[in-house]
Amino acid sequence: xxxxxxxxxxxxxxxxxxxxxxxxxxxxxxxxxxxxxxxxxxxxxxxxxxxxxxxxxxxxxxxxxxxxxxxxxxxxxxxxxxxxxxxxxxxxxxxxxxxxxxxxxxxxxxxxxxxxxxxxxxxxxxxxxxxxxxxxxxxxxxxxxxxxxxxxxxxxxxxxxxxxxxxxxxxxxxxxxxxxxxxxxxxxxxxxxxxxxxxxxxxxxxxxxxxxxxxxxxxxxxxxxxxxxxxxxxxxxxxxxxxxxxxxxxxxxxxxxxxxxxxxxxxxxxxxxxxxxxxxxxxxxxxxxxxxxxxxxxxxxxxxxxxxxxxxxxxxxxxxxxxxxxxxxxxxxxxxxx
Amino acid sequence: xxxxxxxxxxxxxxxxxxxxxxxxxxxxxxxxxxxxxxxxxxxxxxxxxxxxxxxxxxxxxxxxxxxxxxxxxxxxxxxxxxxxxxxxxxxxxxxxxxxxxxxxxxxxxxxxxxxxxxxxxxxxxxxxxxxxxxxxxxxxxxxxxxxxxxxxxxxxxxxxxxxxxxxxxxxxxxxxxxxxxxxxxxxxxxxxxxxxxxxxxxxxxxxxxxxxxxxxxxxxxxxxxxxxxxxxxxxxxxxxxxxxxxxxxxxxxxxxxxxxxxxxxxxxxxxxxxxxxxxxxxxxxxxxxxxxxxxxxxxxxxxxxxxxxxxxxxxxxxxxxxxxxxxxxxxxxxxxxx
DNA sequence: TCCTGTTTTCGCAGCGCTGCGAAAAGGACG
DNA sequence: CGTCCTTTTCGCAGCGCTGCGAAAACAGGA
Numbered sequence: 001x002x003x004x005x006x007x008x009x010x011x012x013x014x015x016x017x018x019x020x021x022x023x024x025x026x027x028x029x030x031x032x033x034x035x036x037x038x039x040x041x042x043x044x045x046x047x048x049x050x051x052x053x054x055x056x057x058x059x060x061x062x063x064x065x066x067x068x069x070x071x072x073x074x075x076x077x078x079x080x081x082x083x084x085x086x087x088x089x090x091x092x093x094x095x096x097x098x099x100x101x102x103x104x105x106x107x108x109x110x111x112x113x114x115x116x117x118x119x120x121x122x123x124x125x126x127x128x129x130x131x132x133x134x135x136x137x138x139x140x141x142x143x144x145x146x147x148x149x150x151x152x153x154x155x156x157x158x159x160x161x162x163x164x165x166x167x168x169x170x171x172x173x174x175x176x177x178x179x180x181x182x183x184x185x186x187x188x189x190x191x192x193x194x195x196x197x198x199x200x201x202x203x204x205x206x207x208x209x210x211x212x213x214x215x216x217x218x219x220x221x222x223x224x225x226x227x228x229x230x231x232x233x234x235x236x237x238x239x240x241x242x243x244x245x246x247x248x249x250x251x252x253x254x255x256x257x258x259x260x261x262x263x264x265x266x267x268x269x270x271x272x273x274x275x276x277x278x279x280x281x282x283x284x285x286x287x288x289x290x291x292x293x294x295x296x297x298x299x300x301x302x303x304x305x306x307x308x309x310x311x312x313x314x315x316x317x318x319x320x321x322x323x324x325x326x327x328x329x330x331x332x333x334x335x336x337x338x
Numbered sequence: 339x340x341x342x343x344x345x346x347x348x349x350x351x352x353x354x355x356x357x358x359x360x361x362x363x364x365x366x367x368x369x370x371x372x373x374x375x376x377x378x379x380x381x382x383x384x385x386x387x388x389x390x391x392x393x394x395x396x397x398x399x400x401x402x403x404x405x406x407x408x409x410x411x412x413x414x415x416x417x418x419x420x421x422x423x424x425x426x427x428x429x430x431x432x433x434x435x436x437x438x439x440x441x442x443x444x445x446x447x448x449x450x451x452x453x454x455x456x457x458x459x460x461x462x463x464x465x466x467x468x469x470x471x472x473x474x475x476x477x478x479x480x481x482x483x484x485x486x487x488x489x490x491x492x493x494x495x496x497x498x499x500x501x502x503x504x505x506x507x508x509x510x511x512x513x514x515x516x517x518x519x520x521x522x523x524x525x526x527x528x529x530x531x532x533x534x535x536x537x538x539x540x541x542x543x544x545x546x547x548x549x550x551x552x553x554x555x556x557x558x559x560x561x562x563x564x565x566x567x568x569x570x571x572x573x574x575x576x577x578x579x580x581x582x583x584x585x586x587x588x589x590x591x592x593x594x595x596x597x598x599x600x601x602x603x604x605x606x607x608x609x610x611x612x613x614x615x616x617x618x619x620x621x622x623x624x625x626x627x628x629x630x631x632x633x634x635x636x637x638x639x640x641x642x643x644x645x646x647x648x649x650x651x652x653x654x655x656x657x658x659x660x661x662x663x664x665x666x667x668x669x670x671x672x673x674x675x676x
Numbered sequence: 677t678c679c680t681g682t683t684t685t686c687g688c689a690g691c692g693c694t695g696c697g698a699a700a701a702g703g704a705c706g
Numbered sequence: 707c708g709t710c711c712t713t714t715t716c717g718c719a720g721c722g723c724t725g726c727g728a729a730a731a732c733a734g735g736a
Contacts, residue, residue, distance in 0.1 A: 012722060023686045058460045059400040060722035063691050079426050084417045103441055122396045230627040259624060266629045286597055289568040291604045361716045398692035401721050
């Protein structure tokens with residue numbers, strides 16, 4: 001097979017072996033388990049590697065050993081500090097264990113998730129990380145048929161395909177409701193990004209609504225048409241002010257929405273929290289310095305990444321995993337906006 | 339080689355071939371160029387694939403053809419809407435051309451960049467995308483020795499290793515300075531995240547400073563210790579208010595910093611823009627609805643991704659590339675904060 | 677020096693696929 | 707029915723590496 005080489009690996013293990021006057025097997029062994037090669041050889045081989053600038057061919061290695069150092073991760077979007085921080089932490093911890101992340105964006109679409117999963121699985125990954133429990137039937141089948149360790153993240157509750165690392169969004173909603181109730185708010189609203197796009201926001205709403213209604217309070221629901229755009233949020237809040245002037249507090253599906261609400265209040269001269277209280281979700285960086293500082297909920301962004309890495313590494317080492325269902329919980333951060 | 343199969347590909351091309359009563363070569367051909375297989379066979383083969391749930395082994399394919407459908411991308415961080423939006427667009431466009439992104443976080447560290455690049459190159463990628471021009475010597479050597487198409491993004495100006503897609507941060511700074519000068523501001527400050535971390539912010543500062551000084555204006559520089567944290571930004575702004583009370587306008591290295599500044603002004607009762615003008619960089623979603631709406635600069639986040647995808651795909655198709663140095667420019671969005 | 681046990685090195689048969697060249701199957705026409 | 711040309715299918719030799727089992731080298735003791 002003579003072919004034009006296109007970005008082809010120039011230097012092979014054989015070249016290194018030849019230069020170091022050893023067999024390719026020895027080079028391979030040196031690369032995989034250096035301690036099992038005599039110090040003299042090791043040095044010669046390393047010198048040859050450096051001299052030739054040899055880079056191992058991961059594909060060849062993966063094929064031969066029929067296992068890869070790839071972890072496939074599917075998130076709805078990386079343009080969201082929730083997932084991107086988890087991804088960053090996850091990649092940080094997995095890389096030091098020699099793993100490489102392969103990231104796919106499902107764009108909140110289960111069909112797309114299936115498609116991406118197929119493409120991920122064709123890499124023969126060592127592990128898979130999915131976001132949430134909402135998968136279509138084929139995805140589920142694909143996953144159950146494989147023996148790859150699977151983590152479902154950023155949610156908690158459903159049975160789960162294998163391992164689960166996240167927290168309950170329903171509880172999250174209840175937590176905020178309890179906070180509102182304790183402050184005496186009874187006429188409240190929940191402003192959210194589109195539920196169809198974000199099931200977890202919907203769960204938070206449900207928890208919130210249920211808890212409020214149990215206490216006999218009234219909840220008005222408002223859904224944005226798109227993502228958490230502060231402009232649209234402002235419009236929605238404005239309408240709410242007109243339609244439901246008796247409103248006392250507004251819970252938002254995330255901090256960005258809450259910021260939009262607060263800015264609209266400022267524009268309309270509604271004092272926070274005296275005229276209306278506002279709370280967000282996410283504890284994003286800016287929430288501590290809004291005027292007034294925003295009450296919000298801190299999700300375990302980084303802890304999710306850390307724990308997934310830990311579980312995955314343990315599992316891949318073949319160690320027994322005690323806890324494979326983790327509810328990492330959340331923390332309500334009460335500030336002056338409520 | 340009998341070995342315990344660990345996440346091993348269960349169904350191979352041979353299995354499919356057997357079930358469809360054709361040779362493996364035909365299956366391979368069908369998968370790669372379906373038009374060259376007779377319709378009858380095509381159908382039989384597809385049926386066999388569906389029946390067995392066959393997933394091709396990308397590693398084997400990549401090894402055999404000695405080319406991969408991988409594009410390696412190195413960004414400083416994905417926790418930043420600048421890069422994450424570019425990444426999302428890039429991945430979107432490259433995926434439809436059959437490419438898979440392999441993302442690495444350099445964490446603003448050139449040594450780490452080198453390390454990640456090595457690991458990326460061991461995948462034998464079809465293309466590489468790096469952020470900016472700041473690479474160490476070994477990285478440069480590694481890159482120049484390979485025949486892989488390379489794109490340097492999010493900057494413009496230096497010679498460049500191969501292709502360049504971005505814009506001039508220096509010009510960006512000048513643009514803001516011109517805007518300030520036109521508004522009559524002469525006593526100004528530039529508040530920025532750490533230059534050591536973000537060279538591009540430094541370039542923007544330099545453009546800004548130079549242009550202002552050419553006009554005889556005075557520029558105070560303030561650098562944050564960490565990332566764009568609104569709390570720290572508030573402190574810095576506060577100190578600025580005390581130290582330089584005659585300040586007329588503040589340019590910030592990004593919108594988040596500008597938000598922190600605006601919130602501090604609100605807290606101190608400094609009216610924007612009458613007491614002091616504030617401008618950001620990034621045109622993030624919320625900038626349109628701050629009080630007052632924020633003047634900022636819109637970088638071509640998505641256009642960068644689109645253009646990289648286009649250049650890369652063209653190059654990989656072997657088509658001649660006319661323009662491989664793209665300055666996509668920026669747009670100043672003048673709002674009421676200046 | 678020979679024997680035995682241990683450490684180090686090596687040879688070889690794949691991993692699952694691609695892509696060339698050749699063989700086989702179809703089609704058109706005299 | 708045979709010939710020639712086109713279309714479709716197939717056989718085979720790798721791609722660069724791993725990992726087993728065996729061979730070689732070394733070390734220590736009799």
